[in-house]
Amino acid sequence: MSTISIVTGGNRGLGRNAAISIARHGGDVILTYRHGADGARAVVAEIAALGRKAVALQLEVGHVAALPAFVDSVRAALAATWGRDTFDHLVNNAGHGEMAGFGETTVEQFDALFNVHVKGVFFLTQALLPLMVDGGRIVNFSSGLTRVSYPGFSAYSAAKGAVEVLTRYMAKELGGRGITANTVAPGAIETDFLGGAVRDTPAYNEAFANVTALGRVGVPDDIGPAIASLLGPDNRWITAQRIEISGGQNI
Secondary structure (H helix, E strand, O other): OOOEEEEOOOOOHHHHHHHHHHHHOOOEEEEEEOOOHHHHHHHHHHHHHOOOOEEEEEOOOOOHHHHHHHHHHHHHHHHHHHOOOOEEEEEEOOOOOOOEOHHHOOHHHHHHHHHHHHHHHHHHHHHHHHHEEEEEEEEEEOOHHHOOOOOOEHHHHHHHHHHHHHHHHHHHHHHHHOOEEEEEEEOOEOOOHHHOHHHHOHHHHHHHHHOEOOOOOEOHHHOHHHHHHHOOHHHOOOOOOEEEEOOOEOO
């Protein structure tokens, strides 16, 4: 029986790459999107072309009041598409960035970051636990910015630091069900994060490449396959870990 992975924010960027990588490794996917339904449908079609099944569901991760309805949608999708009432893996990827100096960060920016990256991850995972199989996997996205500091990311990095602590608690409290929980922390990646700053600004790209052991910034294909591998049967004994995927940035 194929595994079913839920990937939040799977319509673009690293979430998209993770969803497609999971399909390439033989898994099926439920991906979520906040906006960009066309992009989500394109990912579903690409996964179908690989011979796997996929469903796209709308979700605003930071809107906790909407989670019960989302869980009902997941339950319906599992029954209609797979004839199942459970799924195997949850990849909490959805999120956004805010770049503002510590002294200039607003309450609105801070709340938006914590609502999505911390509160959303906490309560979405909690809401989906009754549908997750024993022996399932949780992967939460953090950032290389929790290990090194760059001005302008204090609130974002604090939120990601909270995710790392939360992940260890998930691993401890859910271990009795055989569920693993790990954090992945990408370094600088060429995506549309912050308007594509690393991808589209040569000076940024070069600066990060110069502090990376492997001599370049990352691309989505450096991240998605690592997620798929972490969900595979060969990595069943890894839990409560922060796994940095950065090519050796700032070492």
